[in-house]
Amino acid sequence: MSARLVTVGREYFARDPVELGPLLLGAVLAYQSDEGPVAVRLSEVEAYRGVGEDPGSHAFRGETRRNAVMFGEAAHLYAYFTYGMHTCLNIVAGHPGTSAGVLLRGGTIVEGIELARERRAGASDRDLARGPARLAVAMGVPLSAGGSDLLAPPFSLVVAAEPVPFEHGPRTGISGPGGGAAFPWRFWIPGDPGVSPYRRHARSHA
């Protein structure tokens, strides 16, 4: 069931995020913290385009201090803090200046599962990295790791040697014109335990 993995160069990630998203399914992202290594096989991602193209993107309105990383080189980590308590991880895509990225929504632990269990005490194994914020917690990636090169220690990123079958649909958690079916840029591996059925519909609010 485990697909063959290959190392790729930075140019692999310098493409449109909507194209890159499916290619990241089955990829394995590893992070070596002081406590030890944890690796996650990605099973759910979302693509975000850049300035002026994607109302759901943090970069839609232009470069700010927070999203500056997205305007840099591909295959770097864009980490941000949201909802007062959650860290989410993105992989920067496209060429410098395009401000595109792919949000890591979920995956399964393939290495360091005991460490992940400690960090996510009380969660079942398949819940360890199911959800963007949970994934960040399970891997132990701090907000301060934002801007790191994912192709160099303490990170490593390898992708599936052959494309995996995937499905796509509306992005979740986005309100307004950027949400819903207008941008069906959420990609996942059907049947994978790392995919969450969470919030099928964006929350409607008045």
Place this chain on the structure above:
DNA sequence: TTGTGGATGCTCT
């Protein structure tokens, strides 16, 4: 089992 609503604090306007 599914659905609803509140918590929480950083970031941008």
Place this chain on the structure above:
DNA sequence: GAGCATCCACAAA
């Protein structure tokens, strides 16, 4: 000052 690329607890069925 308001919004937010979420998660968890609790209620209802």
